[in-house]
Amino acid sequence: MRSFSLPSGPLGQRFRPLAWFAVLFVAVAFLVRLILALKTRHELPASPGPWLYAFLVGFGYDLVTFVYVAWPLLLVTWLVPRRAWSSTWGHRIVVGFCAVLAFGVLYLGAAELVFWNEFSARFNFIAVDYLVYTHEVVGNIRESYPIGTWSALLVLATVAVMFASRRALAAREDTSRFLHRTAVVGVWLVLTVAVSFALDGSSKDRSSNQYVNELAGNGIYEFFAAFRENELAYDKYYPTLPETQAFGNLRQLLKTPDATFTSDDPKDITRDIVADRPEKKLNVVLISVESLSGDYVEGLDVSEHKHLMPNLDALASKSLFFTQLYANGTRTVRGLEALSLSVPPTPGESIVKRPDNEGLWSLADVFNAKGYESEFLYGGYGYFDNMDHFFSSNGYTAVDRAAIADKDIHAENVWGVADEDLFTLVMKRMDDAYAKGKPYFGHVMTTSNHRPYTFPAGRVSLPQGSRRAAVQYTDWALGDFLRRAASKPWFDDTVFVITADHCATSAGKTSLPVDRYHIPLFIYSPKHVAPGRVDRLMSQIDIPPTVLGMLGFSYKSRFYGYDLFRLEPGRERAFLSTYQELGYLHGGKLTSLVPRQPVKESIPTMGTGDATPMAQPDADDARDAVTYYQTAAYLFTHGLMKH
Numbered sequence: 001m002r003s004f005s006l007p008s009g010p011l012g013q014r015f016r017p018l019a020w021f022a023v024l025f026v027a028v029a030f031l032v033r034l035i036l037a038l039k040t041r042h043e044l045p046a047s048p049g050p051w052l053y054a055f056l057v058g059f060g061y062d063l064v065t066f067v068y069v070a071w072p073l074l075l076v077t078w079l080v081p082r083r084a085w086s087s088t089w090g091h092r093i094v095v096g097f098c099a100v101l102a103f104g105v106l107y108l109g110a111a112e113l114v115f116w117n118e119f120s121a122r123f124n125f126i127a128v129d130y131l132v133y134t135h136e137v138v139g140n141i142r143e144s145y146p147i148g149t150w151s152a153l154l155v156l157a158t159v160a161v162m163f164a165s166r167r168a169l170a171a172r173e174d175t176s177r178f179l180h181r182t183a184v185v186g187v188w189l190v191l192t193v194a195v196s197f198a199l200d201g202s203s204k205d206r207s208s209n210q211y212v213n214e215l216a217g218n219g220i221y222e223f224f225a226a227f228r229e230n231e232l233a234y235d236k237y238y239p240t241l242p243e244t245q246a247f248g249n250l251r252q253l254l255k256t257p258d259a260t261f262t263s264d265d266p267k268d269i270t271r272d273i274v275a276d277r278p279e280k281k282l283n284v285v286l287i288s289v290e291s292l293s294g295d296y297v298e299g300l301d302v303s304e305h306k307h308l309m310p311n312l313d314a315l316a317s318k319s320l321f322f323t324q325l326y327a328n329g330t331r332t333v334r335g336l337e338a339l340s341l342s343v344p345p346t347p348g349e350s351i352v353k354r355p356d357n358e359g360l361w362s363l364a365d366v367f368n369a370k371g372y373e374s375e376f377l378y379g380g381y382g383y384f385d386n387m388d389h390f391f392s393s394n395g396y397t398a399v400d401r402a403a404i405a406d407k408d409i410h411a412e413n414v415w416g417v418a419d420e421d422l423f424t425l426v427m428k429r430m431d432d433a434y435a436k437g438k439p440y441f442g443h444v445m446t447t448s449n450h451r452p453y454t455f456p457a458g459r460v461s462l463p464q465g466s467r468r469a470a471v472q473y474t475d476w477a478l479g480d481f482l483r484r485a486a487s488k489p490w491f492d493d494t495v496f497v498i499t500a501d502h503c504a505t506s507a508g509k510t511s512l513p514v515d516r517y518h519i520p521l522f523i524y525s526p527k528h529v530a531p532g533r534v535d536r537l538m539s540q541i542d543i544p545p546t547v548l549g550m551l552g553f554s555y556k557s558r559f560y561g562y563d564l565f566r567l568e569p570g571r572e573r574a575f576l577s578t579y580q581e582l583g584y585l586h587g588g589k590l591t592s593l594v595p596r597q598p599v600k601e602s603i604p605t606m607g608t609g610d611a612t613p614m615a616q617p618d619a620d621d622a623r624d625a626v627t628y629y630q631t632a633a634y635l636f637t638h639g640l641m642k643h
Contacts, residue, residue, distance in 0.1 A: 010176040011184060014085070015077055017098055020168045022066055024161065025105055029062040030055075032109045033215055036116050043211045043509060050207055054215040057204050061218040064195045067188070069220060073101060074188055078181045082174045091171040095162070098169060103158040110154060112219040114145065118451065120507025121214050123223035124579075139414030144452035201225035202580075202595065208613065210511045232347040232580065234633035237595035239626050243267075243634070249627045258549070258566045259557070267640060271557050273545070276566070279552040281370060282528060283430065283440045283494040286547075288335050289474060290449040292500035294518035296471050299323065299533075308471055311479030312498070315522050320529050322521035325538045326514070326574035326585060327502045332445070333385050334577070335501030338540040339363070339443065340376075340394065342559035343641070344632045345577040347595075351636060353386045357393065359642045361558040363544040364395030367441040369555065373433045374441045375399050377426055379448075380416030387445075396443065399429065410456040416447035418455050419477035427485060434490045445501065449474045467504060482524075495525040497547055499540070510602070512583040512592060513609025517576045523547070537572035537585070538564055558641065560632065575628070584625035591617055591625040599625065 033055065037044065044050060076097060084090040115123060141147060162169075204216040234240075241249070247266040259271040294300045296309055299316035300323050307313075328338040333350035337343065340362050341351065351357050364374035375397045382388030382400035392398040401416055404425050411418040426444055433440035448455050453470035460476050462469035478498065485491050500519035508516050521543065523529055529550065538546075541561035548555065549563035564572075576583035576590070584591040590611060591601045601617035604610070635641050 010174070011180055013172050014174055014176040014181060015184065016172075017094060017169060018070060018073055018077055020165060021070060021073055021098065021101060024102060024165075025066050025069065026059070026062050028105050028109045029065075029218060030059070032112050032219070033058050035113060037215055039116070040120070040211050040215070043209075044215075045209055045212070050209060050212045053207060054212050057216040058218065061199075061204060061216065061221055064199055065218040065221040067192055067195055068224075070188075071192075073097070074185060078185045082176065085174045086171070088171070095169055098165075099158060099162050102161045102165075103154060106154050106157050106161070108220060110150065114141075115219070120211070120505060122217045123219040124226045143413055143454065202597075205511070209509050210507070210513075211509060213511075226579070232595060233637075234347055234630055238347065238582070238593050238629065239599055239622075240630050241623065241626055246627050246630050246634075249623060250631045253624060253627060254560065256562060256566055257568075258563060262556070267635070269558055269635075273548075273553070273555050273557050273563075275549065275552045275554045277552040279554070280528065281372070281439045282525065282551060283433075283490055284367070284497065284547060284551075285426065285430075285440075285442050285444060285494060286339065286497040286499075286543075287444045287446065287478070288332075288339055288499055288501045289478070290332065290446050290501060291504040292449065292471075292474070292519060293503040293505070293516075294520055295515070296504075297520045300518065300520060308468060309475035311475045311482075312520070312522070315478075315482075315498075315524060316533075318526070318531050319522040319524040320532050320534065322523075322534045322536075322538055324535055325499070325519055325521045325540065325543075326517045326576060327500065327519045328540045328575050329577045329579075330502050330506035330516075332501045333387075335540065336387065336390075336443075336445065339499075339543060340391070340396075341641070342541045342544045342561035343636075344541065344560055344575045344628050345582065346629070346633045346636055347577075347582060348579055352390045354636075356639070357390055360394050361641055361643060362394040362396070363443075363548075364391075364441065365643075366544075366548060366553065366555045366557075367439075368395055370439070370553065372439045372441045373397070373436075374443075375429060376443045376445070377422065377429065378416065378445045379404075379412075379419070379422035379425075380414075391443075399425070411454060413452055413454045415450050419446045419448040419474060420456065420459075420480055422446060423477060423481035423484075426481075427488065430488070430490055430494075434488075440490075446474065446477075448477065449504075492527045495523060495529065495547070495550070497543065498522040498524070499543060506578070508609035510604075510609060510611045511578070511581050511594075512576050512590060512611075514576065514585065514590065514604045514606055514611075515609040517574075518606075523550070534564070536564060536569075537574055539574040541575065560628070573624075582625070582629045584621065584628065586621055586624070589614070589618060589621055591621045593625060593629060 037054065076094065080090065201222055205213045207213050244266060250269065251266065254269060258273050262270045262272055298313045299321060328334045328345045333352040334345055337350050337352050341360055367374045374395055376391035377399045378387060380401050382398050388398040388400060404417055404421060408424060409417050409421050422444065426442055429442065430440050449470045453466055454464050455473040460469060460472040462472050499521045503516050503519060506516045539561065542564055545559055545561045545563040549565055573584060573586040576585060580595055582593040588603065589601055590604045591599060593599060599617045599622040601614045601621060602611035603614065
């Protein structure tokens with residue numbers, strides 16, 4: 001920055017700090033993009049074109065982002081009077097403010113590197129979500145990274161930047177006029193408004209490789225874009241059908257041999273489900289395991305981690321094992337939404353965290369009508385992600401970390417207690433229900449397979465602090481739970497349903513890499529469920545009706561999910577989503593709905609996540625995808641998912 005110079009006119013002198021900040025901001029953004037590209041080089045095309053696209057378009061986004069982030073310094077350079085600007089104390093204040101900005105830019109650059117390492121993406125809706133839960137997020141960062149050391153290094157880097165910038169920021173006599181400075185600010189305001197209307201976060205997404213699209217963005221810009229679009233009105237941003245057509249088609253899609261609609265109102269999807277077997281009021285323990293990717297489980301034939309989960313691998317031969325199950329989304333709340341409400345994901349935020357989400361038709365309602373005690377059990381504090389409120393408002397008793405005595409905890413971190421301690425709580429709650437003579441339904445959400453990946457010592461061979469070690473511990477805890485449960489008087493009459501909330505990572509070469517949604521499902525009950533392997537395509541929302549069907553329950557339903565064993569072959573489908581893109585997997589094709597874009601379709605490679613775009617989407621697939629997502633959004637926003 002020593003060689004940096006500006007025109008020597010009065011305005012040039014006054015706005016020199018702004019130009020200095022522009023150089024610093026763009027340089028740091030370029031360096032971050034370069035580091036991320038080098039970290040991801042094996043996932044990027046080998047040809048120079050995509051690299052050039054990422055850096056040129058990225059440079060454009062960096063400049064646009066600077067237009068926004070420069071406003072605080074722009075206001076300072078505009079409003080500070082000439083006498084104060086030229087004084088010693090005034091210059092020191094301006095330089096100090098520049099130092100704060102420099103530290104902020106370096107800090108955000110470092111934060112982007114950490115975020116990319118976790119999610120292989122720029123700041124997005126996950127970062128927006130995390131701002132709400134500062135205790136858990138800051139605690140997770142402190143437990144996972146050497147924050148003190150990194151902060152000291154960032155301070156030293158800031159000092160070095162300010163030392164190198166001393167000539168560019170040296171005090172100079174100010175002869176600028178307020179009116180002229182105001183004209184500069186006016187031009188900047190017009191530019192800000194222009195880029196706000198001309199550009200959005202999706203404008204850069206022109207590559208078939210999602211990593212290229214991510215690199216072409218700017219993390220700060222992406223963060224605020226995600227904040228602005230955290231809730232998306234379906235009918236405003238996505239393709240739609242006439243309401244009568246959409247709901248008429250939905251009725252055809254929901255029609256199954258076991259279901260009869262109870263009303264002629266096309267928007268009322270209530271059905272009477274009639275079982276084809278005797279009813280069994282067995283206990284049900286539904287375990288949604290944090291980040292249990294399919295590639296950890298050998299029986300799915302896509303495993304990248306051999307012998308990491310011996311207990312679950314052995315359980316596959318003792319269970320009804322489903323091999324083609326796909327998660328609704330990439331966040332825990334999406335999995336909880338699918339498993340409790342059996343609905344496709346709606347755009348923007350999950351229903352679990354949205355307002356007016358009380359009194360919805362849930363899986364617990366079905367069990368409660370049969371005389372069950374229904375609980376949601378979580379090893380952390382349930383205010384996180386609004387879990388306690390959501391579940392306690394929709395038929396469950398919410399039980400969280402507060403119910404676990406400190407003496408019963410072998411280990412815990414900011415996310416919650418170790419899985420083995422959570423399972424101990426589950427068994428105590430089941431003991432209580434058994435003593436009262438009541439069948440029990442418990443939805444259990446684990447936490448140990450989450451950064452910082454800590455757990456009780458001596459449980460597994462791998463050292464703590466890595467994802468592989470946490471996966472190995474998760475497997476140990478599940479095996480330990482089933483072994484301990486086997487000694488209980490309620491064990492023989494219990495069905496254990498083990499699945500995942502989502503995969504460990506959602507990143508891939510495409511925007512919806514199907515392999516990053518592939519999760520396992522084990523239904524285990526030695527006395528009641530014959531072992532077997534089911535290779536049919538299945539959605540996460542199909543788990544509730546499938547389990548209810550296996551219990552022989554007849555009940556009223558507003559679920560979108562199918563009992564897989566009552567569904568005619570060829571009608572299987574799954575839903576995959578980010579917070580913006582909505583995917584419909586059917587017949588070997590993936591249909592995608594993206595805000596403000598026409599429907600697109602591709603042929604995915606199931607094991608790798610790659611996809612071959614189709615020139616034109618299949619009309620039936622496009623219609624059905626729009627039907628599912630449009631009606632689900634309509635029913636929720638109009639209060640029609642409630643009792």
